Amino acid sequence: MQEPYLILPFNFRRRGDHVLITNDIGEYHFLSNYDFKKFVNMQLERSCELFLDLESKFFVCKEFNEALLGHYSTRYRTKKRFLFESTSLHMMVVTHRCNQKCLYCHASAASDDSSVEIDMGPEVVEGIIDAIFESPSSYVKIEFQGGEPLLNFDAVKHAVRYAEEVVPNGRDVGFVICTNLTMLSDEQIEFINEHDIEISTSLDGPEALHNSCRLTKCGYGTYQSVVDGVNRLRHGGVDRVAALLTIHKGNVHRLKDVVDEYVARGFKSIFLRSMNPYGYAYENKNELSYSVETFLDAYIDAIRYIIEINRGGVDFAEEYASILLSRILTPFSCGFVDLQSPAGAAICGMVYETNGDVFVSDEARMLCRMTGERNFFLGNVLEDSRQEWFVSEKLYDILKDSVIESLPGCAWCAYSPYCGTDPVRNFFELGRRISIKPKDHQCQKNKAVFDFLMELLRSDDSFVVDLCWAWACRRPLGDVVVE
Numbered sequence: 001m002q003e004p005y006l007i008l009p010f011n012f013r014r015r016g017d018h019v020l021i022t023n024d025i026g027e028y029h030f031l032s033n034y035d036f037k038k039f040v041n042m043q044l045e046r047s048c049e050l051f052l053d054l055e056s057k058f059f060v061c062k063e064f065n066e067a068l069l070g071h072y073s074t075r076y077r078t079k080k081r082f083l084f085e086s087t088s089l090h091m092m093v094v095t096h097r098c099n100q101k102c103l104y105c106h107a108s109a110a111s112d113d114s115s116v117e118i119d120m121g122p123e124v125v126e127g128i129i130d131a132i133f134e135s136p137s138s139y140v141k142i143e144f145q146g147g148e149p150l151l152n153f154d155a156v157k158h159a160v161r162y163a164e165e166v167v168p169n170g171r172d173v174g175f176v177i178c179t180n181l182t183m184l185s186d187e188q189i190e191f192i193n194e195h196d197i198e199i200s201t202s203l204d205g206p207e208a209l210h211n212s213c214r215l216t217k218c219g220y221g222t223y224q225s226v227v228d229g230v231n232r233l234r235h236g237g238v239d240r241v242a243a244l245l246t247i248h249k250g251n252v253h254r255l256k257d258v259v260d261e262y263v264a265r266g267f268k269s270i271f272l273r274s275m276n277p278y279g280y281a282y283e284n285k286n287e288l289s290y291s292v293e294t295f296l297d298a299y300i301d302a303i304r305y306i307i308e309i310n311r312g313g314v315d316f317a318e319e320y321a322s323i324l325l326s327r328i329l330t331p332f333s334c335g336f337v338d339l340q341s342p343a344g345a346a347i348c349g350m351v352y353e354t355n356g357d358v359f360v361s362d363e364a365r366m367l368c369r370m371t372g373e374r375n376f377f378l379g380n381v382l383e384d385s386r387q388e389w390f391v392s393e394k395l396y397d398i399l400k401d402s403v404i405e406s407l408p409g410c411a412w413c414a415y416s417p418y419c420g421t422d423p424v425r426n427f428f429e430l431g432r433r434i435s436i437k438p439k440d441h442q443c444q445k446n447k448a449v450f451d452f453l454m455e456l457l458r459s460d461d462s463f464v465v466d467l468c469w470a471w472a473c474r475r476p477l478g479d480v481v482v483e
């Protein structure tokens with residue numbers, strides 16, 4: 001007589017000749033259609049290899065007991081550890097001024113005669129730093145944004161020095177400047193190097209592609225300035241220089257050329273991100289936008305190309321795939337705020353405006369700049385405390401509406417252990433914090449990317465599988481065997 005067993009909670013997704021099953025602690029397994037039927041009909045032999053595999057991944061058990069519950073709970077707490085670590089990423093908008101007018105500028109950079117508060121002053125800088133260190137997070141990253149932050153470098157210097165002066169014992173603090181590099185001076189390079197500041201810049205591909213959108217206010221391209229700036233930083237001893245790509249209609253069909261440019265410029269990775277719908281990107285959407293299907297075709301084609309580059313011996317990763325693979329293959333949560341449940345809004349990252357206003361995310365402050373919408377505004381560093389922000393009904397409602405384990409369409413999705421939702425983007429695109437799945441383009445994109453990555457993990461090509469693990473664990477290519 002066949003011995004009974006218990007089936008533990010799981011979600012599934014049918015994919016042709018197989019079924020993917022996942023559970024809340026992030027384990028996954030591929031089953032043939034035949035084995036899936038046996039699994040759900042309680043027809044597996046408890047001694048067979050498949051049953052033992054499923055048991056080790058908490059899909060089945062011989063009996064439910066306290067020990068099993070304890071192991072499962074520990075794994076679940078590890079996945080949700082970010083909830084207990086508090087806010088680690090703090091973005092300071094030190095100026096709204098910019099010397100460029102990029103066609104897709106998400107931040108809606110202001111002109112010098114704008115009526116908004118243009119530059120962040122020292123009082124606000126100190127108020128923000130004091131609020132930042134009220135967070136119990138053991139590691140804090142402060143990211144300087146704009147506009148172009150180099151145009152208010154005095155605020156950047158004051159923030160860095162003040163933060164290093166008041167950082168509590170036992171806490172670590174790091175700094176990032178998001179800059180277009182066109183205003184970079186030798187004095188700034190010296191300060192950046194002295195304080196071990198990371199640099200994040202923008203590079204949209206080879207010269208013609210980059211210059212098609214990233215222009216000065218006079219209409220000149222900025223490609224050469226970016227390349228020169230990267231080289232000057234590296235020669236000046238700054239080795240942590242990263243670049244971000246914005247994919248628009250002009251470069252979406254030429255991502256292989258973009259990847260080649262990144263490799264040629266000495267970057268070790270690229271983030272193939274679709275264009276955000278805020279600011280000038282929204283105003284110029286007819287000129288810049290593309291369909292989800294167009295992005296996915298281009299993205300998957302680019303990943304295949306990057307895999308072949310690695311097979312040829314070049315150590316190069318795609319950051320979004322690396323983040324998703326880390327969510328799938330490791331027991332830990334990642335620091336990417338767009339893939340948290342509840343959303344990383346405020347609990348993982350916060351944004352501080354030039355006047356000290358506090359928003360739950362960068363998208364929230366972009367939305368406010370565009371429309372005046374303050375649904376995601378929490379307070380002001382000169383007027384209220386961090387504790388008041390975090391006990392507010394507003395933040396509670398935002399987070400409640402982003403727990404995907406309880407949202408229609410998400411709760412039963414096989415990819416829910418690895419995914420998240422952005423209540424700000426949902427509100428902007430759909431008029432509500434909870435998305436409507438048939439109309440949710442982010443959901444369509446993520447689901448398709450997860451499908452593709454799962455196919456890579458099912459591959460018979462051991463190099464591809466090993467590369468996926470290397471990307472997930474941030475290991476160098478040297479650890480992957482090239483056959």
